[in-house]
Amino acid sequence: MGGSASLLPREALGEYQELTFLSKQEILLAYKRFSELLPKEERENARSARVPKSQILTLPELRANPFQHRICRVFSTSDDGDDSMSFEDFLDMLSVFSDSATSEIKSHYAFRIFDFDDDGTLDRKDLEKLVNCLTGQGEESRLSNAEMEQLIQNILEESDIDKDGTINLSEFQHVVSRSPDFASSFKIVL
Numbered sequence: 703m704g705g706s707a708s709l710l711p712r713e714a715l716g717e718y719q720e721l722t723f724l725s726k727q728e729i730l731l732a733y734k735r736f737s738e739l740l741p742k743e744e745r746e747n748a749r750s751a752r753v754p755k756s757q758i759l760t761l762p763e764l765r766a767n768p769f770q771h772r773i774c775r776v777f778s779t780s781d782d783g784d785d786s787m788s789f790e791d792f793l794d795m796l797s798v799f800s801d802s803a804t805s806e807i808k809s810h811y812a813f814r815i816f817d818f819d820d821d822g823t824l825d826r827k828d829l830e831k832l833v834n835c836l837t838g839q840g841e842e843s844r845l846s847n848a849e850m851e852q853l854i855q856n857i858l859e860e861s862d863i864d865k866d867g868t869i870n871l872s873e874f875q876h877v878v879s880r881s882p883d884f885a886s887s888f889k890i891v892l
Contacts, residue, residue: 709733709746722797723807729793731892735761736792748789755785758792763890768835772815799890808888809878813871823868829854 710733718729737748739757755774764770774785777795787795797803798811816824818831830850837843845853861869861877869877878884 709737709748714749718793722793723800723802723804724793724797728796728800728892732793732796733789735892736789750788752780752786752788753792755787758785758787763892767890768838769815772818776811776814796890796892799888801886801889801891803885805879805885806875808885809875810871812878812884812888813874816874823870824874825868826854826858829857829869 715726715729719726736753737745739753740748740751744751758774759765759770777791778785778787779791780786798807816828816832818828833850833853837845861873863873
């Protein structure tokens with residue numbers, strides 16, 4: 703085995719394969735990429751190290767993603783609230799964004815990423831932030847207040863089945879299930 707692979711015990715590799723939607727090769731590549739984000743002196747202990755959010759965001763696969771900060775927040779298990787990632791956090795993220803993950807898993811995590819205030823529903827504020835992330839923050843791409851209000855109203859009319867003014871997880875998954883390209887577009891490939 704190569705340099706970084708030899709630091710990932712065979713038992714751990716098998717366990718990661720069982721617990722994720724990733725192949726052996728994808729796990730080894732993830733380990734290599736994760737290790738490269740660490741200072742050289744910490745690389746041999748990559749399985750127990752945490753990579754700061756600032757380093758995670760240097761990955762080209764996340765750099766251009768408008769939800770990069772939310773992705774780090776959702777997948778980080780840091781007790782410090784700094785959105786740093788362990789190798790297992792990193793694997794979880796890659797597993798959810800892999801082609802092999804189910805639509806149900808992908809939609810669950812998409813919902814969590816879009817739930818900016820972490821209250822378990824997508825309300826008007828979450829939807830406004832979601833739209834702003836997708837359209838960009840610049841003056842030329844920003845929607846007017848009237849356009850934003852109309853778009854949010856349309857989203858709620860289409861998605862808010864129980865008419866409580868918010869979208870819950872099951873309503874979100876219902877809408878996503880009618881979008882055949884959702885699962886294929888919700889991915890990160892190293």
